[in-house]
Amino acid sequence: MSGPTGTISSGRAVRLIARRELQARLLSKAFLVSLAVTIAIVFGAFGIGALIGDSDPVRIGLVGAQPPQAAANVEAIAELQDTEVELTELDSRDDAEAAIDTGEIDAAIVDGAELVMRETDDALVALVTPAWQQAALVEGMAVAGLDDDGVEAALTAAVPLRIVELDADPDSDAKEAVAFASVILLFVSIQIAGAYIMMGVFEEKSTKVVELVLSSIRARDLLAGKIVGVGVIGVVQVVALAGSALIAASVFGSGALPVLSFSLIGTAIVWFLLGYLLYGAIFAAGASLAPRQEDAQSTLGPVSVVLMLSYFGAIFSASDPESVASRIISWLPITAPFTMPGRMASGDALWWEVVGSMALTAAAAAVVLLLAERIYVRSIIHTDRKLGWREAWSMRS
Amino acid sequence: MRRIRFLPVPDPPGAPTGQTDVMLSISDLSKRYGEIVAVDSVSLSVPRGRIVGFVGPNGAGKSTTMRSIFGLVEPDHGSITWDGAPVGPAALARFGYMPEQRGLYPKMKILDQVAFFAELKGVDRATARRRAAEILASLDLADRSAEPLEKLSHGNQQRVQLAVSLATDPELLVLDEPFNGLDPVAVNTLQRALRERVEVGAGVLFSSHQLDLVERVCDELVIIVRGRVRAAGTVTDVRRSAGRHHLTVEVDRPTAPLGDVVTGTLVSSTTRSVVVAVDDDTELDRVLAQARSVGTVTRFEYDLPSLQDAFTAIAGADLAAEVAA
Helix, strand or coil: CCCCCCCCCHHHHHHHHHHHHHHHHHCCHHHHHHHHHHHHHHHHHHHHHHHHHCCCCEEEEEECCCCCCHHHHHHHHHHHCCCCEEEEEECCHHHHHHHHHHCCCCEEEECCCEEEECCCCHHHHHHHHHHHHHHHHHHHHHHCCCCHHHHHHHHHHCCCCCCCCCCCCCCHHHHHHHHHHHHHHHHHHHHHHHHHHHHHHHHHHHCCHHHHHCCCCCHHHHHHHHHHHHHHHHHHHHHHHHHHHHHHHHHCCCCCCCCCCHHHHHHHHHHHHHHHHHHHHHHHHHHHCCCCHHHHHHHHHHHHHHHHHHHHHHHHHHHCCCCHHHHHHCCCCCCHHHHHHHHHHCCCCCHHHHHHHHHHHHHHHHHHHHHHHHHHHHHCCCCCCCCCHHHHHHCCC | CCCCCCCCCCCCCCCCCCHHHEEEEEEEEEEEECCEEEEEEEEEEEECCCEEEEECCCCCCHHHHHHHHCCCCCCCEEEEEECCEECCHHHHCCEEEECCCCCCCCCCEHHHHHHHHHHHCCCCHHHHHHHHHHHHHHCCCHHHCCCEHHHCCHHHHHHHHHHHHHCCCCCEEEECCCCCCCCHHHHHHHHHHHHHHHHCCCEEEEEECCHHHHHHHCCEEEEEECCEEEEEEEHHHHHHHCCCEEEEEEEECCCCCHHHHCCCEEEEECCCEEEEEECCCCCHHHHHHHHHCCCEEEEEEEECCCHHHHHHHHHCHHHHHHCCC
16 A cells, blocks of 8 residues: 655755745735735825925015015025926906905015015925015116116126035935934834734644644754745735835826835845845744744743834834944944944945945844754653743753 | 764563554653652654554643653653664654644645745755645645634634645654544544654654544554553553453343353353353353353353553553543
8 A cells, every 4th residue: 555645855845835825925815905904104204295395386466566686586596496486467466465365476576575384494484585685676777877787787696595505415404314214124024923923833833733744744944944935925015115215206296216226126035035044043943932922922022122122123113224222233233234324325334334234134033944954853752741942952852 | 952872771561563563663761850750761652654652631741741752841760762773853754743732834825834834854945845735635724725724613723734734755654642532534544644644654653642532543663651561562462461251141131140250350240141250261162051051042242351451450440540441
């Protein structure tokens, strides 16, 4: 008698476990919905940013006679200030005040002499005053006897001060925003993937299905398959979020576009994987100790504290990536996966710093994986009681 | 999971057939947890084409022994071999297992689930899915195959668990308390499924703490008490091992106490019946004649002790109560 069975290799076992993990999570409604919502949030953020950026035109009502050059001047100044101005002729001062009341116009200029508005708007004053002053000046020069050529010569001589910027970076705001977003994106992605690992390990242990799985394959292969499967899901998530940020930035013409790039997304994936391996290993080992939910929380408590501290470190680092503290944090393996990408996006990190901290994090992840595997392999099969970290460590396999 | 040490040991007791027919052989297996000895020098074997019942009170060491077969427990001492070689991945791929702690993936569809566990045994994907569909159909679950496990009733989840253990046509089935929680119909289904497996040459090892079931289902049994094997062999062997034959005599309205005319070691008695243990050289004709002298004999039975009596003799009255039918 022979059944349709053969022997299963480690590689095949890992693939089968990874595939099951992918199917269970990737095709689940919860995952698809949360991914769709997150992408919608990314698009929404860029869309709102674009709306706020497109400020309304300044509407000004004109009552009575105005200096001849005033209208042309205000439009020229508005262009310099990157705003738009809309001029409307009104019949009387009463009409103008009524229009301000209803919000049809922001301000009115009466007889070239009065600027009427609900309350002083400095930006509006700065836009309108020089235009009328200059127009009055030109009129005055003509009255004083200068001919048109003379007026033009006088105006040409009156050029505004040339602005000289030391250390100019037109994208500095965008860099800061992208740096901040990188930190959040990586931190959240790593935490979600770590949670998937924890939930997966925990589900297998609490439902006791692990007993059946381990009657066929080795615990090490089960852990490896789970890490591979959830890792693929995590990469899909990072690519989807970063990719939708890229698309949204180009659709809405965001200022972040010059800073976002495929290489930035590429390194984000590498950082994600390093952070995920580090935290996933710790989460897997922690979850393998606990046969019930309450126990899982107590064994993972210390890990969560580390994660929260590193999160605040990351936020701090994103807001001031050039401080000494930020530099130190970006070298620690436990925080590097979120903080170094922030420094990279802000343009502060040197290439050797990036390579060095990646190598350091990779080495740390490898060591932690080995330690976690030892704990996991020894503790996962004990579905009957909670184990301590130390007890599992010293147990016979 | 490390390999289990292979030690040369004498033929285990309870191996009634030749070594060539023995597929699974457990020899001198011991396991202790701290001060508690869970399994103490247990030896047993499962021959080809036989159903072996593994009987004992709760905590006797049945599960520990069975989990050792799959490397889920690392024994302190002893060996487990399959066709003479230590159990390794190749052998494990031929085994089907139903753990005492039932458990499957709650959200996974049952066809996917049965096929997945078959693939973990090295079956290719197409074959695994085909076998899973066949086995689910044979267990009347064909129309549920696209449903997640958690949608099924407890009884149907048990059937899926059985389907998982059967889907690879295993050469050895190890079932830990498979009859637990089954209704009488399901008991018959399972019994039939096991019989089908052994008819094609597989071996079955199942544990139970219900003697009546074991007596009905198994070809051989192994009785384990407090980690030690106390008796093994066919049901008849075990009944015989308990000692002398029992003589049951029933008389309609006896004119004298039956105990006066039917001699032997009293096992139990009522006003009109008596059970005594008797020696093999007892002259039954003489006892029957004496019984007739006090009334009409309505029953006269000479047989081995019942399995329940045998178990009581082996394990003691306290523990025997735990495995009562």
